[in-house]
Amino acid sequence: MYLLTNPVRDYAWGSDRRLAKFLGRDPSGGPEAELWIGAHAGDPSLLPDGRRLDEAIAADPVALLGSRVCSDHGARLPFLMKILAVNEPLSLQVHPSAERARLGFGREERSGTPADAPERSYRDPWHKPELIYALTRFEGMAGFRDVGRSSALLALLDHDWAKDAAGRLETNFPSQTLRALVTEMMTTSPDVVRDVLSGLVAAAEAAAARGHQQERSLGSSRSQRDSEEAVVRREAIRVFELLPSLVEHYPDDPGVLVTLLLNHVVLAPGEAMFVGAGVVHAYASGFGVEIMAASDNVLRAGLTPKHRDVDELLDVTDFTPIPAPRWAAHDGKDLKEFTPPVEDFALDVGGAIRSAGDGPHIVLALDDVCEIGSRSGTLRLTRGQCVFVPADHGSFEVAGRAACGYVPG
Numbered sequence: 001m002y003l004l005t006n007p008v009r010d011y012a013w014g015s016d017r018r019l020a021k022f023l024g025r026d027p028s029g030g031p032e033a034e035l036w037i038g039a040h041a042g043d044p045s046l047l048p049d050g051r052r053l054d055e056a057i058a059a060d061p062v063a064l065l066g067s068r069v070c071s072d073h074g075a076r077l078p079f080l081m082k083i084l085a086v087n088e089p090l091s092l093q094v095h096p097s098a099e100r101a102r103l104g105f106g107r108e109e110r111s112g113t114p115a116d117a118p119e120r121s122y123r124d125p126w127h128k129p130e131l132i133y134a135l136t137r138f139e140g141m142a143g144f145r146d147v148g149r150s151s152a153l154l155a156l157l158d159h160d161w162a163k164d165a166a167g168r169l170e171t172n173f174p175s176q177t178l179r180a181l182v183t184e185m186m187t188t189s190p191d192v193v194r195d196v197l198s199g200l201v202a203a204a205e206a207a208a209a210r211g212h213q214q215e216r217s218l219g220s221s222r223s224q225r226d227s228e229e230a231v232v233r234r235e236a237i238r239v240f241e242l243l244p245s246l247v248e249h250y251p252d253d254p255g256v257l258v259t260l261l262l263n264h265v266v267l268a269p270g271e272a273m274f275v276g277a278g279v280v281h282a283y284a285s286g287f288g289v290e291i292m293a294a295s296d297n298v299l300r301a302g303l304t305p306k307h308r309d310v311d312e313l314l315d316v317t318d319f320t321p322i323p324a325p326r327w328a329a330h331d332g333k334d335l336k337e338f339t340p341p342v343e344d345f346a347l348d349v350g351g352a353i354r355s356a357g358d359g360p361h362i363v364l365a366l367d368d369v370c371e372i373g374s375r376s377g378t379l380r381l382t383r384g385q386c387v388f389v390p391a392d393h394g395s396f397e398v399a400g401r402a403a404c405g406y407v408p409g
Helices: 018-023 053-059 061-065 067-073 098-111 147-154 160-168 174-186 190-217 228-249 255-259 310-316
Strands: 034-037 079-086 092-094 130-134 138-144 262-267 272-275 281-293 299-302 330-332 335-338 346-350 361-365 369-374 377-382 386-389 396-399 402-406
Touching: 018 079, 053 061, 061 067, 079 361, 079 402, 092 255, 130 138, 130 346, 138 272, 147 160, 147 174, 147 228, 160 174, 160 190, 174 255, 174 310, 190 228, 190 255, 228 255, 228 262, 255 299, 262 272, 262 281, 281 346, 299 310, 361 369, 361 377, 377 386
Parallel strands: none
Antiparallel strands: 034 079, 079 281, 092 281, 092 299, 130 272, 130 281, 138 262, 138 281, 330 335, 335 346, 346 402, 361 386, 361 402, 369 377, 369 396
């Protein structure tokens, strides 16, 4: 087992205290957004002797990954774990499918665009499905909402743009209508977007106030509180209360308009959300453990000053309306097992973790103290510490609450 030293990404949307507190150290003095745990070449973890984990794997892939993982995924760790400390909304984004990533990466490689160029959309040939597990209340947006609900939500806004969009969403062709609406949003001039958003903020604040008043006037009847109208109203309140903050940070960004069409998801601690290929999403606030395929391919739709390839974005995006993409765990005794429909990763969280299968594992301590026991002895971890357990190490058990990423199979 190898104790890992993990790099921190200091993106502006990160928290200046939360990650430091979790790791038991003093704040750095600036925002800290992500702790990367894994072997992604862009920012790999380091072994105790200073070697990069990706280079150690390349030097002895069968010992560290196992023959099955090498056969299925090549000489690379197919997943990446992160700790996210979200203080402000991340960029609105979508990730490509495996086929789309392979084709897009090949195209950009042939064009000669440098791998680190800001206009680059595909930095590697891999897909990037991801699962976020909430350690605190975690708020985000993901997937296009049912068009009937979006129509009802937008109709609550006293604004011409919202009324027009609400009418267009009363359709028997939801995917086509959403594609047309989003295409218009993404190609509208910044000045027009700024005017629309300015008016929407006032309309949203008024609608949220009305919604709260209606919620207070509801009786205790379950049928009233569970009615379609009440469900839409509660989501609308959350969406409308988030809108002014988004507009303050991105006053002429069409991605803010897109967020009005997305499922607004609030995870309680212990809940998770899975985001597959083509699903537009953004995380707004919270602290959690994320696991994903080991890729850095991001197509941005908004809430960012970074490069946006609108044509590629529209081609990659899945405009099919979906329910909020929560992902339920298989619950065991003091253990949650998250096994989304991908071959790259699975995640176990709890106080009864054991090795799963014959591949590599990464164990992240969530309790103040955890102990990992195996035939070679016991390793003691404090909260935030991680170990890489190679395939040839054999079985292990964890005493204390932890998160464990691994390759299913």
